[in-house]
Amino acid sequence: MLFNSTMTDEELDSSRTQFWVKRWQREKLPWDLGGIPPDLLSFVKQNRSSTTRVLVPGCGSGYEVRIFDAMGHDVTAIDFSEPAVAHAREVLGKLGHKVIQGNFFKYDFGDTRYGMIYERGFLCSIPPERWVDYAARMADLLPPGGRLVGLFLYGEEPDPPPFPLTEKTAADLFGKSFRLVNSKTAMANSVPVYQGMERWQEWERIDG
Secondary structure, three states: OOOOOOOOHHHHOOOOHHHHHHHHHHOOOOOOOOOOOHHHHHHHHHOOOOOOEEEEEOOOOOHHHHHHHHOOOEEEEEEOOHHHHHHHHHHHHHHHHHEEEOOOOOOOOOOOOOOEEEEEOOHHHOOHHHHHHHHHHHHHHOOOOOEEEEEEEEOOOOOOOOOOEOHHHHHHHHOOOEEEEEEEEOOOOOOHHHOOOEEEEEEEEOOO
16 A cells, blocks of 8 residues: 555545655655665576667666666666656766656657566556556557566555556456566565565567
8 A cells, every 4th residue: 555544636646646746755665675676687687698778667766777777778767756756866876867757658759669668666556547558658669579577566455556467457458469478476575565466577569
């Protein structure tokens, strides 16, 4: 649970900017691991010979930008919360310019397409009625063969957000434009709000 009963309607809606602005202002960040997930470290080390253009949507503190850059990827991150972007730029120092403030769903990426998009804590922060927009945006930004990779939440949450997937919702959401090429239980290191729910997955963009 990421909210409480004293918040306004706008602050309770995780699809609204104020939901996240207020949490950053109050430093209520239960999703913040404080570093790079070990699953991502393992993935980039295993794939160090293949570099590409990477996008990190809903980047929060932006820790992952550092490892993608260190491995030679051309990485860009985006978040629509001004306090989050300010914090990420402070965390990243000389790499801070790689963080854009903007709405992932509305930002004009022009003709840019990405070989990889990294997911962690972004999809599960979005109300399920917006998930179709998420899948469509990912499919638009990834060419065939491109991959949506990262940590996806599965299970049940009686008082969301976060909003976890089920096997069926994942298949319905991604099945037309992606195929699942890797899925495994995440390594033990996770934040309490996600504990036992994260899976490392790799979804490959297909024609269609």
